[in-house]
Amino acid sequence: MHSVRNPLLTDTALRVDSLSFAIRATPIIEDISVRIGAGEIWSIIGANGAGKSTLLKCLMRINTGWKGRVELYGMDLHRYSQRQLARRIAYVPQPGGDQRFPYTVREFVRMGRYAYAGPFGSAHSGDKAAIEIAMEQAGVTRFSHRTLGTLSGGERQKVFIAAALAQGGDILLLDEPTAFLDYRHQAEVSEILHDLNRVNGSTIVAVTHDVNAALLNGGFALALRDGRVVWSGTTDELADENCLKDIFNAEFRILDDPATGLRVVTPRRNGS
Amino acid sequence: MRNLRILILFFIGSLGILLISPLIGGTRIPLSVVFHPRIEDPETMIFWNIRLPRACLAWIAGAGLATAGMVFQAMFRNALATPFTLGVSSGASFGAAVGMKLGLGMAFLGFSGVSFTATGGALLAIGIVYGLTRLKRNCSTGSMLLAGVAVNFFFASLILLIQYTANFHDTFRILRWLMGGLQMVGFEASLRLLPFLVAGLVVIAACIGELNLLTTGEELAISRGVAVGRVKTILFFAVSILVGVIVSTCGPVGFIGLMCPHMVRLLVGADHRRLMPATVLFGGAFLVVCDTVARTVFAPTELPVGIFTSFLGGPFFLWLLLKPPAGGDIPE
Secondary structure, three states: OOOOOOOOOOOEEEEEEEEEEEEOOEEEEEEEEEEEEOOOEEEEEOOOOOOHHHHHHHHOOOOOOOEEEEEEOOEEHHHOOHHHHHHHEEEEOOOOHHHOOOOEHHHHHHHOOHHHOOHHHOOOOOHHHHHHHHHHHHOOHHHOOOEHHHOOHHHHHHHHHHHHHHOOOOEEEEEOOOOOOOHHHHHHHHHHHHHHHHHHOOEEEEEEOOHHHHHHHOOEEEEEEOOEEEEEEEHHHHOOHHHHHHHHOOOEEEEEOOOOOOEEEEEOOOOO | OHHHHHHHHHHHHHHHHHHHHHHOOOOOOOOHHHHOOOOOOHHHHHHHHHHHHHHHHHHHHHHHHHHHHHHHHHHHOOOOOOOOOOOHHHHHHHHHHHHHHHOOOOEEOOEEHHHHHHHHHHHHHHHHHHHHHHHOOOOOHHHHHHHHHHHHHHHHHHHHHHHHHOOHHHHHHHHHHHOOOOOOOOOHHHHHHHHHHHHHHHHHHOOHHHHHHHHOOHHHHHHOOOOHHHHHHHHHHHHHHHHHHHHHHHOOOOOHHHHHHHHHHHHHOOOHHHHHHHHHHHHHHHHHHHHHHHHHOOOOOOOOHHHHHHHHHHHHHHHHHHOOOOOOOOOO
16 A cells, blocks of 8 residues: 555654534533554444544544544644545444445445545546555455445445545544454454554554454553543553443453453453 | 446437437428428428427436436435425426516526526525425435425415416416426527536536535545535535526426436446436436427327426336335435
8 A cells, every 4th residue: 555654744643632522512522632643553442422433523524613632643633624634534434224325346445535536536546556455455356346235234344444445544443343243254354454554554543332342453442431531541451340340330350361362351240 | 448338328319319309299200301401391490490499408408407316316315306306496486486477587698587586496495405404413215305395385385376466477377387398499498508507517527526425425425535515515506506597498397307317327327427427318318208208199289298207207206215225226
């Protein structure tokens, strides 16, 4: 990919400074601050309704009118045009039934190149290569002629990742990338994201309600509760019963897998 | 390239229909008239002064209304969104009726007073429908159609009010025009519409990439880099002018914007890079055929074409509404 980071730019990909967002005077997220380094993997965790997706949409400027300051590579987010922003950050929405679009996989991935198109939607010289590489990396080349409506949820999720890759940015925001997927597709998607991080040096920010997904991602975690940051640190530190109790307001047990060295979290029923 | 071949086929078909249909009718016209026109020959007169101009007008109106429907379907993400079902044609009709009542005949820059008020009416209707669907954040097919029905009722009552207060002659003129008709003599009407059609199509063609992305939803479109607010405003204006100018000339010819984009989508797919040119060519030819049928089926009586298209469009609309959502459709 052509997304090699410019060494002259700061090492901070995203700096969020006391970000708040409200819908009709109801605060959804409040006073969120975090520094996301270039090339890092971050999981944003928290219970349903904690404001995880909202935070992601603020960073992509899908939600506008928030308060606070966000810097992308050292420059105020508002100083980017939407097109410029799309060339740096790509967004993968939460998987859902309304994503059965009538386009073929290739058409849809090609639409990820919008930010580079000339007048009347004319193609950019780098389009063809970017589309092929993105489809290859996400593993969707095999069914590139099928329409999105005919794919399974897991296949469709990989297509959305391919389209985000075609956008050519080096920051990837993903909303519940592995939710509702079967085990094989969960593993595949997680593999794709790790490869992107390792090979392309992409910065990955993934929202998830699943602590185990965050532990599997590795890197860092930011925990939200009722729209506020309650905890942040490395995922190694996250695997702690007291820490998790604080975040989710529920009891957990932590199991070690001696074979892989990974830790697994299971909820504990009340009284057990 | 496959795409280009398909579009060339559409182009030849569309042009062929435009040129052949004037030969058909109460008076059959021999092909020789086209190549060897004789002055003061009644068949030559019928072909060149009556039928061909009428076919051209039908083509322009059909192309414009079909494209307008395609744009609405992308913006509302719904196959049932069209100028007619959303009440935009009613808005334009109301505007045009106001213009007729006020006697705004004079034209400036080829833009007559009536088409000016019709465009205003179309914009007003779009504003109302869009505002209504926006109030509910999750815009379902149901709420969108209900908003369209409400707007239709609203403007229909205003048109009735105008008819009630108008004199007998104006009332009849408005009523007859509301049925949708293409009975014009000479090329004047076509030439008046053509610049607006071309301008509207150029603006819409400039938004091809945006139309594709709007079909996938506003949030995704924004994340791909679309300045959604600005694009929607541009498209609303382009479509309002198209619908306003066409409706003020031909009346609210219904359901073209519903039937044509849908049939074309089945033929060439949903990518607007193919869909738009194919819709323009198909829509034009489709209204030419409808008009040919309307003026021959009860010959020598000619039906207003709007009656015929609504006759076809009603069942088509019900079929679209009731058919189970298939994979690969525009989400409803």
